[in-house]
Amino acid sequence: MFDELLRLLTLQDANTRTVLLGATALGIASAVVGSFAVLRRRALVGDAVSHAALPGLCLAYLVIGDRNFAAFLAGALVMGVGAAAFIALVKAWTRVKEDAAIALVIGGFFGLGIVLSRSIQNEPSGNRAGLDGFIFGKAASMVASDAALIGAIGAGVIACVALLFKEFRVLCFDRDFASSQGWPSLLLDLLLMTLVCVCTVAGLPAVGVVLMVSLLVIPPAAARFWTNRLGTMVCLAGAFGGAAGALGTGLSATLPAPASALTRGWPTGPLITLVAAAIFVISLLAAPKRGVAADLVRRWTLRRRVARQNLLRRVYEALEPRGDFAAVWTQESIPHSSRALRSALRAGLVERTETGFRLSATGRAAAARVVRAHRLWEIYLITQAQIAPDHVDRDADQIEHVLPPETLATLEAKLAEEGRLPAGVPRSPHRIGAPVEAGALRP
Amino acid sequence: MSVAVEVHDVTVAYHRKPVLWDIDTSLPERRLIAIVGPNGAGKSTLLKAILGLVPLASGEITVLGRTISQARRLIGYVPQRESVDWDFPVDALDVVLMGRYGKLGWIRRPGRSDRAAAMKCLEQVGMSDFSHRQISQLSGGQQQRVFLARALAQDAQLYFMDEPFAGVDAATETAIVEVLRALQRDGRTVVAVHHDLQSVPEYFDHVVLLNMRLVAAGPVSSTFTSANLQKTYGGRLTLLEEAAEAIGRGGSARR
Numbered sequence: 008m009f010d011e012l013l014r015l016l017t018l019q020d021a022n023t024r025t026v027l028l029g030a031t032a033l034g035i036a037s038a039v040v041g042s043f044a045v046l047r048r049r050a051l052v053g054d055a056v057s058h059a060a061l062p063g064l065c066l067a068y069l070v071i072g073d074r075n076f077a078a079f080l081a082g083a084l085v086m087g088v089g090a091a092a093f094i095a096l097v098k099a100w101t102r103v104k105e106d107a108a109i110a111l112v113i114g115g116f117f118g119l120g121i122v123l124s125r126s127i128q129n130e131p132s133g134n135r136a137g138l139d140g141f142i143f144g145k146a147a148s149m150v151a152s153d154a155a156l157i158g159a160i161g162a163g164v165i166a167c168v169a170l171l172f173k174e175f176r177v178l179c180f181d182r183d184f185a186s187s188q189g190w191p192s193l194l195l196d197l198l199l200m201t202l203v204c205v206c207t208v209a210g211l212p213a214v215g216v217v218l219m220v221s222l223l224v225i226p227p228a229a230a231r232f233w234t235n236r237l238g239t240m241v242c243l244a245g246a247f248g249g250a251a252g253a254l255g256t257g258l259s260a261t262l263p264a265p266a267s268a269l270t271r272g273w274p275t276g277p278l279i280t281l282v283a284a285a286i287f288v289i290s291l292l293a294a295p296k297r298g299v300a301a302d303l304v305r306r307w308t309l310r311r312r313v314a315r316q317n318l319l320r321r322v323y324e325a326l327e328p329r330g331d332f333a334a335v336w337t338q339e340s341i342p343h344s345s346r347a348l349r350s351a352l353r354a355g356l357v358e359r360t361e362t363g364f365r366l367s368a369t370g371r372a373a374a375a376r377v378v379r380a381h382r383l384w385e386i387y388l389i390t391q392a393q394i395a396p397d398h399v400d401r402d403a404d405q406i407e408h409v410l411p412p413e414t415l416a417t418l419e420a421k422l423a424e425e426g427r428l429p430a431g432v433p434r435s436p437h438r439i440g441a442p443v444e445a446g447a448l449r450p
Numbered sequence: 451m452s453v454a455v456e457v458h459d460v461t462v463a464y465h466r467k468p469v470l471w472d473i474d475t476s477l478p479e480r481r482l483i484a485i486v487g488p489n490g491a492g493k494s495t496l497l498k499a500i501l502g503l504v505p506l507a508s509g510e511i512t513v514l515g516r517t518i519s520q521a522r523r524l525i526g527y528v529p530q531r532e533s534v535d536w537d538f539p540v541d542a543l544d545v546v547l548m549g550r551y552g553k554l555g556w557i558r559r560p561g562r563s564d565r566a567a568a569m570k571c572l573e574q575v576g577m578s579d580f581s582h583r584q585i586s587q588l589s590g591g592q593q594q595r596v597f598l599a600r601a602l603a604q605d606a607q608l609y610f611m612d613e614p615f616a617g618v619d620a621a622t623e624t625a626i627v628e629v630l631r632a633l634q635r636d637g638r639t640v641v642a643v644h645h646d647l648q649s650v651p652e653y654f655d656h657v658v659l660l661n662m663r664l665v666a667a668g669p670v671s672s673t674f675t676s677a678n679l680q681k682t683y684g685g686r687l688t689l690l691e692e693a694a695e696a697i698g699r700g701g702s703a704r705r
């Protein structure tokens with residue numbers, strides 16, 4: 008099977024080559040347009056459009072009386088645009104909210120489409136229409152001219168977006184600002200929706216009306232994890248969409264067909280969607296900045312740092328009465344979590360001696376810094392925020408680990424202004440004892 | 451003294467419910483102008499009406515002596531900060547560059563000179579170190595300054611700002627005030643929705659007091675009086691509100 012897939016993806020078979028190229032072009036174009044639709048929060052309109060296309064296909068068949076790809080596209084496009092306009096009008100003129108209007112269109116038009124397609128298939132010549140293939144997609148039924156048409160549509164759509172990249176960017180980010188600058192926002196919105204319609208309709212033969220929206224939405228959503236730049240996101244989305252189209256189509260052609268003769272091979276739509284969803288899951292987990300794994304690592308690092316700093320502060324405060332911060336201490340004299348201690352040992356903040364442990368030079372400096380930040384914050388809370396001294400410790404406890412240097416500088420400036428900024432490490436404004444124990448060592 | 455904005459008998463309604471009644475005032479050029487009033491007074495709506503972002507139920511507005519669509523190149527706009535999605539995939543410089551889009555026209559992309567101009571605007575608001583920061587990683591005050599820099603990049607004669615001081619830190623407030631004064635020195639006009647009554651006399655020299663209808667408008671020294679403020683904030687015109695509700699429900703005549 009893998010040989011076959013490889014043969015397919017390297018385009019050695021003339022027949023599947025067209026199908027594959029068509030699906031790839033479709034994936035790229037849908038993802039590119041979908042990026043803007045998602046950012047403009049119009050993704051579900053695409054879903055309504057694709058569902059509304061089904062009755063359009065049926066009506067086109069009833070009018071032409073034969074299976075004609077271009078006529079199908081025209082019929083689907085007319086109904087799709089009609090559905091989008093219907094949603095806009097319902098939203099503008101009634102109190103029905105947009106999501107309800109979209110649900111209404113999806114249900115109503117799709118129901119109509121199913122009824123129409125069944126009545127067509129009950130006719131003697133109905134089977135030739137192949138309308139069932141449009142529900143979940145059947146890329147294999149594409150012929151070379153269909154694929155060429157899809158390719159041309161995709162190229163046109165991408166060219167449109169490339170030319171109007173700047174206009175779409177400002178429209179999606181800040182529509183009011185765009186209007187104030189004189190951009191025809193309504194027209195641009197309509198154009199964007201038209202492009203969504205065109206892509207959706209072109210994708211019906213391969214992906215089907217039910218799942219077409221996933222090709223608009225999933226690749227951009229996946230791409231967003233990897234980048235903070237719109238241009239990169241659009242290109243990446245295009246690449247993901249193209250890959251999903253190619254792999255999904257390839258899989259549907261090479262997977263061994265299921266036993267039941269009724270299903271007539273694998274529908275392409277679900278396979279393309281599954282590939283896209285897999286790309287999304289990988290992005291969600293593995294993306295370097297916005298991904299879940301990176302987030303976990305960040306949190307874990309912060310937790311370890313907090314634990315280390317709490318240990319330093321506890322040691323510092325315990326040694327403070329003696330004034331000798333280089334003194335040796337043990338687990339018994341200053342209770343602490345051994346995990347935090349291991350981490351501090353590794354970081355070189357604490358040294359092991361024969362009788363116990365000792366703050367290293369860097370450890371002493373770090374401890375002084377942490378305690379200073381903690382106490383400055385406490386002083387600030389007491390003097391500025393009028394918080395009772397016996398409560399400040401708990402409030403200051405977490406803050407000192409995350410205070411950015413700028414805030415600390417502002418804090419110092421504020422205290423200096425009032426003549427309350429002590430040199431070096433200030434004395435604790437409260438008795439050191441029980442309250443510190445409460446939260447201090449929770450890692 | 452020439453006129454920046456002429457508002458003549460303007461009424462604005464959302465879903466048929468009037469939010470501004472018969473506003474009639476003219477805003478002078480080369481002034482820092484504050485629009486002041488309680489929540490729901492229609493301050494932002496007045497700004498949007500002048501900008502042509504909401505349709506007028508009646509009346510007319512001229513900007514710098516022409517219709518708003520003819521004056522587009524001469525105006526700059528700072529929308530409310532909450533009106534956009536700050537997780538949008540652009541950095542600070544990208545946002546400021548949007549200010550240049552109007553002059554670029556269709557299809558043309560911003561070039562090197564546009565980038566240089568945008569950087570200058572970022573510098574003017576003290577944000578040049580953050581030009582490549584993704585906008586969601588900026589603090590509220592920094593985001594507001596980026597918005598201001600975008601307006602500066604529009605190089606306009608007349609600026610409209612919707613609550614530029616809302617929820618900003620002290621440093622940002624100082625930076626914004628400095629920019630406003632520099633704009634005025636250059637002979638430009640700023641119209642800002644403002645919510646902090648205390649700073650009105652300090653920052654602005656002309657004030658429009660608004661509460662669904664125009665209460666008073668004029669130089670701060672003569673108009674920003676406690677009597678006028680009392681009229682703006684104190685006595686709520688419940689009758690006006692009830693009428694607006696009724697029209698909104700379609701109970702009354704008018705359309």
